[in-house]
Amino acid sequence: MERVICHGDLWSANLLWRENGAGDVHLAAMIDFQTANMGCPAGDLVRLFSTCLSGKERQRHWEELVEEFYGYLKEEVGNSRMPYTLEQLKESYKQFIPLGSFLVVTMIQPMYDTACKNPNEEQKKKIVEDINEKMECLLDDIIFYYERNLKLKREKQSKKECGISDCKF
Template structure:
C-alpha cells in the first residue's frame, strides 16, 4: 500500500456539517495538527469507532469502506490508486483492535472534563456526548474481550499479538 495523506484525528468533533436541500452536507474537516502520510484505514477506524455504535459499525463497516474507496477512485481519476479495496479492508481489520483501544483512552478523560464543568455550548451538545459515551463503553467492552480471548483467534500486527 502506498502512503496517503491522513488526518490523524478524524472523529465527529472535527467534522462540521451544514444544512443543504437534502439534509446535511459536509461543511469542513478541521483540526489538522496530527496530519501525516500513512494508511487511510487509521482515519476510518478512528471515525467509525468514535461515531458509530458497535452494532452499526459491525453491520456497515465493509460497505462504508467500499463507499470511501469509490470516492477515492473518483478523485484519483486516471492516476494509479494507492491501494486496492481488499488492501484497505485488510488494513482496517488489522488496525481496528489497536485503533479502538486508542479511542477508548481518549474519550474517557474528554467526557469527564465536559460533564464536570459544562459550559453553555457543551450543555447543548449533551445528547451527542451521551451517544459518544455509549460508544466508548461498547469499545471498552470490546477491548476487554480481546484480552480475555481463549487463544483461538489470534493475529499478529507488526510485532504485537492481538486476540480477536
C-alpha cells in the same frame, strides 16, 4: 500498500457540517490537521467509525463503509492510478483496528465524566448505556482482531521459516 496523506485525528469534532436550504447536510470542512501524515488511510477510518458510530453499527457496517469510501476515492482519482486496492484497504483496517480501538478506549473516561454531570437522570442513564455499548464492542474488537492478526503473523512466519511460500502443514 502505498502511503497516502492522512488526517491523523479524524473524528466528529474535526468535521464541520453545513445544511443547505432543502435540509440536506453536507461536509463543509475538515479541521485540525496538526497530525496529518503520510500513512495508511485505515487509521483515519478506524478512528472515524469508532468515534461516530455505535459499537454494533460499526461492527455491522464497517466493510460497506470502507467500500463506499473506496468508491468516493476512485471517483476523485479519476483516470489516475489508485494508490491501493479495496482488498488492501480492508486488510489494513483489520490490522489497525486493535490499536485504533485502544486509542479510542482511552478517550472514554471523559465521556463518563461528562455524562455523570448531566442533571437529567434519564438522559444520563441513556448516555452511560451508549458509552458502555461502544466500550464493550471496542474491547471485543481489540481482542478479536489482535488474535486474528497474531495468528496471520505466526502463519506467515512459519511459512518464511519453511523457506517456501506455499508451505502446508
